[in-house]
Amino acid sequence: MKLFTSGDFHAFEKYHRINFVNTLSGLRSASLIGTMGEHGLTNLAIFNTLVHIGANPPFMGFIMRPHTVERHTYENILKQKSYTINLIHPGIIEQAHQTSAKFERKVSEFEKCQFTEEYINDFPVPFVGESRVKMGLSFVEQQHIQCNRTILIIGKVEQVSLSEDVIDDDGTINHEKLQTVAVSGLNSYYDNRRSAKLPYARP
């Protein structure tokens, strides 16, 4: 094993450092966050920082980069208070990745990346029709992180759409059946296979 220390990180070429540090935390959930801005203009963006905050009530968070440039997702969530989180499967990886391109403000990534806007149960923001796990959330709070001005956005899961066939008897969602994609860093996508389901651990 090789040891890398702060001096090494600093000496890395910029993109080498970005890739190295972004892939350091292993595999992460890849999801598309859907929002709606002014005049009904929808927005869709891929995020790889989804984090479970709590089960009851069901809270979920993600990290926004600093609000120093236009962040449509952030601005829309604060105004509209509702947003959708849609998981990714192998059939939509390339389209999903494409949402990370810098499009103009006046175009919707739903249209540009050929995703279907799906409206479910009167939820005010569209879901990704092609996704297999579609969550509708209401904004709950934001935490401003001091060290680098990123922002933790937390929402409450108000509704979820998915196939009943992928839910185990004990409520566990089977992501092998769903073929849920994981991502590492900004651009490495991973397929997965459930290898173990272990019982509650006791000493």
Added chain:
Amino acid sequence: MKLFTSGDFHAFEKYHRINFVNTLSGLRSASLIGTMGEHGLTNLAIFNTLVHIGANPPFMGFIMRPHTVERHTYENILKQKSYTINLIHPGIIEQAHQTSAKFERKVSEFEKCQFTEEYINDFPVPFVGESRVKMGLSFVEQQHIQCNRTILIIGKVEQVSLSEDVIDDDGTINHEKLQTVAVSGLNSYYDNRRSAKLPYARP
């Protein structure tokens, strides 16, 4: 697809709800957090809420459950200011899962779960000898989440140990070569295979 709403979540049996909501966010990184308490007593606990906060400086976060009962990892991090994060591979899933059992305060999970305490480069807290990606962090800040009293703990990555063979030329760490395990919810473990590495997206 079936639609589940807040009323359904509420009506779920308790463990059904815990499993459903915990597995909703898809795949997550599974890691062992090593800390040191009073009298040199080490502690090791599995966490599934690792989140990337920033690349330069390299910041990483994770969510602690409310500090209403003894949380050895939390108490040790606040006192000692240093901790380690160690990724999991298939050879150590069962031992890693076992660290989630409620052991007495006076025993170390390193010993109880048969992990080797490895000290590297004078870092004051042990790494997991059996892990393939070993990070040493210094505590930076905590954010108290209002909605459910969980806590986001953020640290700066001070050092990393891993094999050079798993680093692509562009700095990307290959988690297929490392066989890094992902977890969904509290107990479903997943193997992975890198299926795509896509270029930077442009409109």
